[in-house]
Amino acid sequence: MAADMAGYSRLMEIDEAGTLARLKTHRIELIDPAIAKNKGRIIKTTGDGMLVEFLSVSDAVKCAVEIQQRMKRRNSDVPQDRRIEFRIGINLGDIIFDDQDIFGDGVNIASRIEQLADVGGVCITAAVATQIVDRLEVAIEDLGEKTLKNISRPVHLFRVGLEALPGQLDDLDAKRSVGKPSIVVLPFINMSGDPDQEFFADGLTEDIITELSRRHELFVISRNSSFVYKNQAVNAREVAEKLGTQYLVEGSVRKIGDRVRVTVQLIDAVNDAHIWADKYDRKLDDIFAIQDEVTGAIVATLPGRVEAAQRDRLERTKPANMAAYECALAAKVLHHRSTALDNQQAQLLIDRSVMLDAGYAHAHAWRACILGQAWVNGWCEDKDAVWNEIVAALDRALALDDNDADVHRILAAVNVNNNNLTTARYHQERALSLNPNYDLVVVQQGELLTWLGRPEEGLEWIRRAMRLNPHHPERFWSHLGKSHFAAHQYVEAIEAFMHLSVMDYVQHAFVAACYGWLGDEIAAAGHLEKVRALAPHFDVDDFLATMHYAQESDAQHLRDGLAKAEESRRTSPSKAI
Template sequence: MSPDQTKRKLAAIFVADIAGYSQLMGADDEGTLARLKVLRSELIDPKNKRHHGRIVKTTGDGILIEFPSVVDAVRCAIELQQGMVERNADVSKDKRIEFRVGINLGDVIIEGRDLYGDGVNIAARLEALAEPGGICISQTVLNHARDKVPFDVEDAGEQTLKNIARPVHVYRIIINPGRRRPATPKPEVPTLALPDKPSVAVLPFTNMSGDPEQEFVSDGVAEDVITALSRYPSLFVIARNSSFTYKGRSVDVKQVGRELGVRYVLEGSVRKAGNRIRVTAQLIEAGTSNHVWAERYDRDLADIFAMQDELTEALTTALAPAIADAELRRAMRKPPGSLDAWAAYQRGLWHLSKATADDDEIAEKFFKQSIDLDSSFSGGYSALALYQLQAAALYQKQDMADAQRSAEALARRAVALDGADAEARSCLGWALQARGEADGALAEIERALSMSPNLAIAHGHRGATLIFTERPKEGLAALETCIRLDPRDPYLAVRLLHIACGLYFNGEYEASVKAAKRLIRSYPEFPMVYRWSAAALGQLGRITEAKEELDKAISRAPGAFDMYVHKRAPWFRPEDHAHLVEGLRKAGWKG
């Protein structure tokens, strides 16, 4: 609908919901629903009709009513709450049905029988500020009704309401003067120290649709993202109960960071339009208010639960690498002398991602520094273990048997320090794979994935292990999942190498050549790929190209050629080794 076609009007909006509805339903759902039905027929509907209200929509515990007059809306709210006081007089506290009411006068957008816009949103935010049995109104409502309806108010001051551009002056109507609250100074919230790993708070997503029925979608998405992020061992995630205390409020992310002790804050919104839903999200570094990442997702509402699962996966898949990238940039800004254990670990990963022999040696120094700075940080041991395996397997800088023993010991140390660390479990699995213990390796890696299903490094280790155990198709799928989950994986060069291997083992020689070229373009100094492209070209009968790649394989990485071709690495099956040698001989190798 174009701006010229949009229908608007000024309306008094009344929003109410039941305080503690979930608890009431949990204790006695049938009895609660029966009492609500009686309240609706005997109190709510008669009061609404008397004051000329139009019920726009109802939810399980809420109602949105439009009134042509602010006076009518206020009278209806006061009479409703006074009626509830009388009805609850002889009801035990745990069974009382108590409404919270918010009233606002504002401009609204008309769409069919529904209403949207700030006029509605402010009323909903006021309702959230009301006490059980109470009514919150805006300054505009007070100005129009104060001389026409007898009531007393308590000034709640200016309130910053979430996603409302300007502060709203809020007043509480006093239903029972004896319940007037004395003014008390707002206590100062102490600033919490940041954890020793990246920390994030996921704030409740704002329902921008103006439809209270969509509130469970916005809350559900935020809750699911909290659960999914909590499975990442490298993240410290604030629990729902704490982050949802900010629901319905417009907040300063710096304040959230101080109060919850987090470095990053995720906030977002949900908007419904027809059969589509749009979710926007942004990740902010709390200390600086800098935007780290932002994205928008549009989905169909055909299956709301499938849609919610899909949104959660998309959000968490994007968030974990975004936080890792932000942490890496933060660590790189620090001078080496001021690094803590986490920053040293991040610097090591950065050098490891360069996939060169020199950077590998620098990475080792940072991983050792991380352990020296904090001997209880399991990540330092895991990273050092992976470095040692890589130094032996890729660059022949260490004896393979010695590296395998040391890496396994380091990985077991990491697991001992934190048995719930999925990265440590995955690292142990990779150390076992290097020894040729495929069954034990897969058991540890699968255990890691049961703890953290979206852990990219575990998918990468699983993929490579499957490739070398006669399951190349499954292995390739796992490697693609790894890269999708973490496109900037520090071990990306190794992932691409394993994809070339898996395609070769699966007989997809043309695809293997393309995968090898992809690796060479991204990491021209990486020495390990040429024997695979030579073998694949040999199998394809492209002998001239195959001989060129074979020459590079022998001249650029003679140690690797000897380890993997003249000999056989512990994790290679004899059949796979023979398959590789067959392709190299077709390429012109005389060994």
Template sequence: MERRLTTVLAADIVGYSALMDHDRTGTIAALKAFREETFTPMLAAHNGTLVKSMGDGWIAEFQSTSEAADCAIAVQSAEKPEGIKLRIGIHTGEVVSDGDDIFGDGINVASRLEALAKPDQILLSDTAHNSLDRGNAASFDGGEQTELKNITRRLGIWRWPKGTGAGFAVNADVRPGIAVLPFDNMSGDPEQEFFADGITEDIITELSRFRWLMVVARNSSFTFKGQSIDIREVGRVLGVRYVLEGSVRRAGQRVRITGQLIDAENGSHLWADRFDGVLDDIFELQDKVTQDVVTAIEPSLRQAETNRARAKPTADLQAYELYLRAVSHFHLLTDADNKEAIRLTKLALERDPDYATAAGLLAWLHIQRLVQGMEPLDRGPKSAVAAAERVLLSDRADGIAKAYAAHSISMLARDLSRAREAFKEAIAENPNAAIVHMLASINLFLLDRPDEALQHATQSVDLSPRDPMRHASYLAQGCAFFHMERYQEAAAACREALSVRSAFVMSHLMLIASLAQLGDIDAARAAVADLKELRPGISSSLETTRLPIFTVPACAARWRDGWIRAGLPVEA
């Protein structure tokens, strides 16, 4: 017998028995026509091999997962005889071949998926989905974790057509899991075994009070009692991310309890400590140790989960790629690129509705339309604020996402104090992120705090001197300098901004006003001419000039006065 990794497609005719009872002759003829005219030719066209034919279903094998997915989609999309509907399951896994037949995980999982599928639907395992090329992977949605009968691990399941929903119960418990292994009795006294077991059971009970945490039951954890086993194997078998293990050692009336919290995915230690006590009252000591251990490890678990979430903003790699593509268009500042960035960001959020960074970018994209004088899309500012609210309510939002959202709340909802609090959190979480300091600087300018605004804007440039977004950092410096009537420095900052992004309208408007306030009217008029080449119909009363940056009371009259003196057209 030979073992190999392969992709298995399992297909089944829906309601075959009922069709046969209703019209045996017609069903046999229809099934034969479908098999000979559609299924078999499509299998051959996609380099598939028929392994089994079971009257109302088939098992086929493919060397390429992408070809298996293409074949399944082609079969489901093809015109079929009346009454013929298929369910299809696909899995990439190990099989064992015995002559012309195959057995094993590949067959079992594919068959389970086929049984779960709705009529005309294809279900794909996460293993198979991970093997697809980008184009094919984008044809499927879902990815929810669920359990299959007689399959030891939970599987992510993907669906075609997209949006058809799950016809199966998904595993809704996505909480991080922890197993508390029986504490080892290191005393050499069998009578102390009950004390070690009592400590373990009490810790399990107390940890179960935290609703955000899934704690493996005592009976499951205690199957490992007395065994020497790799922690990563414990995590795999029990389906948990974290394992707590420990020991109890007694010398006379003194007891020492040690414990360590381990990440079961990589074996790293997250926390370790020891507790000493006296056996005057064994139950009192047991309660104290339990409380101390639980109080110590719960924050460690939360921090580990926070770090995990920050390192992995989305579990969906396709969503992450869509987000990165959106960012590349965001930097180009054109109407077409902005629309494409919005489209890509929405696709990312369709794949992962809780992807906070993508929601934050979507909010900022709507601001970009306003800043650049483009026609609003969807609900314009309302869309931006709605996206920002999603971020601020999200448990998955990192500092970058919070900064995006706070910028939208600041610029569009004009809730400056709330935005300031969000920026404080963002800076605390990402103190070395240039973009966070840049956006925080703008918020401080709107709050009439130019000194602090200048500090953050300068820090943003220092942190990332070659950043593609540094034009906005220079612009923020220009705002602060203008507020403080340091027009020479404001003009220099605006020129720096334009050297990075010459198409950014606000930089032109700020440069014009700064030069005019300096009294250099010729230079200001030349700057107006440059802006008109970029935006022929611009005037100082257009929507761009009504943004919060240009309405700060300490500066508003000076902005407008500068534009008028430079000859920028003014509408009544």
């Protein structure tokens, strides 16, 4: 896939700094996540374009359609002469890799047809069209054969229609019925005409979700699931059906200078009826008051479900500096992308947030989380020094605000890592009381119970986290698999691990132990071979030292399963998956 920004030179001449900032925002929020979601890999970038490799033609087309549709939505309130728009070309062909770059006829054709694509459109070759015609629900228009620069033969081209974006939700199992009123908060629309303010609109949405989640009487859909609909025109009834919710919140944010206007409405999605709507016009410093008003009004308006006496308003420390708030939001976006480079940039932003407002507890908590990501993945030179920074950041956050669920969630994780399960349990229960519908807190409760020797209870919490977030991270399946193993439910454990698109050596070790206990020597040996291939110096004692079982019998259970798999590997050395 070749993508290029239309009118790059003109926009740079008009506003170089603003153009680069907006382009970076689109990359962070839309383009790079869309590429990653569709299993693409960026091979080369230029100032205004990029070359991307995909393993599947369908993935490439889905990615291109998603980018162009969402860019169209983002540009809806932007003046024509200020819009950032792209042309995209897709070709199927052989490529040559050399020094992290790609060459070949396939690449050249993709680059040439990208130049023939409409602004905001997608152009594909006949080879691509043949692959997707019966697989994707997109219209394709025959453009005939075209002569391309420096290509000796004519190339048959097609235009991809952008009327419908394929496959928004993969899993209809998201449907469910719950006793408590269920609600989804859709991403607020940025009406400022400035793409740089996307962080602000997204942050307000996240904060409303968080505040609603503090209410035990509500079942709140997680941020990951609601943001699937960002920058899309949605039908309330369809969203309700797919996510299994009764109520839907949607709104918009217009930020002008030091003032902000927020409009919000509550919809009975099942009956497609508007229940309540309001508008808030405030100075920007009052944004947290706006959040409290909106959240309180929604909770109070849910008919017959919530009583005023049940609204236990948990106050949160509010940052004194809005720049600090926005830096923290941008850092979170980068953190969620989970790459070394993005983590490095997230550290810079969260450090600036703390510098601007040393009393902002949430920023200190997220600084610990971002540093923790670097520590776990080995993206730091001095792990001991980084660990000390994590602990210091959490101590500071806790001292500033004892009512932030993320502070206690991260403290619980840190103490589990140190095998201090009693302290971990305190912070975990505190996090759960502060935010009972936060999927990361809920799944962590399941993990902790498993370490404590109560895997059957842990399974219930992990499944609840999956219900809260139908679009949960893949790692939830890994947590489920480990809990099933601890509960001696080997077949169910294997099934859970098999949901992972890629397994690391830890997960292969658990599967090997499962097959060891089941007596399947060939499968046990095969997965242990995978462990050895991914971790050549694998040692059972070192591996068990990374586990956090409170009961020695649980650790021995894993050791015995691995011993059975090792015996199978020795007796059947030629057997591998």
